[in-house]
Amino acid sequence: xxxxxxxxxxxxxxxxxxxxxxxxxxxxxxxxxxxxxxxxxxxxxxxxxxxxxxxxxxxxxxxxxxxxxxxxxxxxxxxxxxxxxxxxxxxxxxxxxxxxxxxxxxxxxxxxxxxxxxxxxxxxxxxxxxxxxxxxxxxxxxxxxxxxxxxxxxxxxxxxxxxxxxxxxxxxxxxxxxxxxxxxxxxxxxxxxxxxxxxxxxxxxxxxxxxxxxxxxxxxxxxxxxxxxxxxxxxxxxxxxxxxxxxxxxxxxxxxxxxxxxxxxxxxxxxxxxxxxxxxxxxxxxxxxxxxxxxxxxxxxxxxxxxxxxxxx
Amino acid sequence: xxxxxxxxxxxxxxxxxxxxxxxxxxxxxxxxxxxxxxxxxxxxxxxxxxxxxxxxxxxxxxxxxxxxxxxxxxxxxxxxxxxxxxxxxxxxxxxxxxxxxxxxxx
Numbered sequence: 001x002x003x004x005x006x007x008x009x010x011x012x013x014x015x016x017x018x019x020x021x022x023x024x025x026x027x028x029x030x031x032x033x034x035x036x037x038x039x040x041x042x043x044x045x046x047x048x049x050x051x052x053x054x055x056x057x058x059x060x061x062x063x064x065x066x067x068x069x070x071x072x073x074x075x076x077x078x079x080x081x082x083x084x085x086x087x088x089x090x091x092x093x094x095x096x097x098x099x100x101x102x103x104x105x106x107x108x109x110x111x112x113x114x115x116x117x118x119x120x121x122x123x124x125x126x127x128x129x130x131x132x133x134x135x136x137x138x139x140x141x142x143x144x145x146x147x148x149x150x151x152x153x154x155x156x157x158x159x160x161x162x163x164x165x166x167x168x169x170x171x172x173x174x175x176x177x178x179x180x181x182x183x184x185x186x187x188x189x190x191x192x193x194x195x196x197x198x199x200x201x202x203x204x205x206x207x208x209x210x211x212x213x214x215x216x217x218x219x220x221x222x223x224x225x226x227x228x229x230x231x232x233x234x235x236x237x238x239x240x241x242x243x244x245x246x247x248x249x250x251x252x253x254x255x256x257x258x259x260x261x262x263x264x265x266x267x268x269x270x271x272x273x274x275x276x277x278x279x280x281x282x283x284x285x286x287x288x289x290x291x292x293x294x295x296x297x298x299x300x301x302x303x304x305x306x307x308x309x310x311x312x313x
Numbered sequence: 314x315x316x317x318x319x320x321x322x323x324x325x326x327x328x329x330x331x332x333x334x335x336x337x338x339x340x341x342x343x344x345x346x347x348x349x350x351x352x353x354x355x356x357x358x359x360x361x362x363x364x365x366x367x368x369x370x371x372x373x374x375x376x377x378x379x380x381x382x383x384x385x386x387x388x389x390x391x392x393x394x395x396x397x398x399x400x401x402x403x404x405x406x407x408x409x410x411x412x413x414x415x416x417x418x419x
Contacts, residue, residue, distance in 0.1 A: 106324075
């Protein structure tokens with residue numbers, strides 16, 4: 001029975017991907033992509049990656065979908081002109097051949113994978129108790145491969161700087177995006193009052209439970225950022241000015257604290273991002289607590305986009 | 314066929330579908346969506362490899378899975394930068410054209 005469900009999910013997933021790529025209308029394509037992201041998280045569950053499934057549903061489907069939907073709204077007028085630049089039949093035939101070729105090479109690689117598969121799972125099992133963290137994913141993210149997570153946090157901050165730097169000179173330091181107006185008695189404003197308390201509790205639970213169960217700071221930060229964006233879109237709060245000192249401090253506190261903990265490790269444990277015996281858990285918790293505001297701010301502000309209004313102070 | 318091989322083959326097809334859209338779709342936003350499909354294909358392939366690495370009582374190898382979480386977040390950040398570039402392109406030229414020749418000034 002489960003294999004039938006799996007086959008149906010794979011078939012629908014491939015059909016949605018194809019639909020997203022060939023659909024004539026950009027809005028339909030993006031709508032298809034959001035559904036695709038949600039289905040993809042089902043697939044992650046089947047691949048025993050609950051943490052990945054949560055991230056995919058929250059960020060891959062949710063935030064990316066919202067970002068693309070808002071972009072579709074802004075790009076409405078340019079679709080017809082772009083369609084007229086469509087490549088000719090010859091190019092499309094070459095594109096099909098190239099895509100089929102790449103897929104064929106990948107299929108051959110998949111069928112030639114070594115048996116038994118290489119795995120780092122035994123090493124993780126052997127060393128996880130030393131980190132005092134119960135969730136192996138969190139252990140990998142913040143102990144064994146902490147350098148990757150540090151660089152990722154820095155990449156997020158750089159991406160936000162990149163988005164901000166696209167602001168026209170006249171509005172640098174101002175607020176991103178349009179000021180949303182919604183009917184104060186409407187259903188959106190109602191949801192923006194009812195959902196955030198629940199979302200904040202769920203987000204903080206996911207954050208805290210991430211040490212020992214599926215969840216963690218990325219999933220939690222996405223939910224918290226989504227609650228903030230909901231309040232903004234209902235017109236109950238405005239996006240912050242990007243020259244606000246508190247916003248900027250919140251954005252850099254995570255990476256800075258991460259580097260500070262890393263240097264502390266170099267001093268006490270003999271390696272950058274090393275944790276001295278018995279102190280792994282407090283240091284991991286310190287990094288996670290410092291990263292949470294950074295992630296919430298960066299994820300929400302990346303979705304807000306470049307500053308577009310508000311004169312410089 | 315076991316589930317990880319099935320998903321790995323599905324991932325190969327997703328990469329191909331995304332690559333086709335990246336080349337054939339003229340609008341940059343559509344290219345971006347196609348590129349995300351292609352990227353998700355790579356992620357699924359990597360996830361299938363993680364599942365193959367199930368050992369020592371774990372249902373899958375946690376190291377690639379953790380890297381996947383990092384990858385998904387970074388892919389979102391890159392998508393956000395691209396969308397911002399695209400919005401700026403349209404604000405300043407009123408067109409989303411990627412053609413080499415600038416539109417004739419008439």
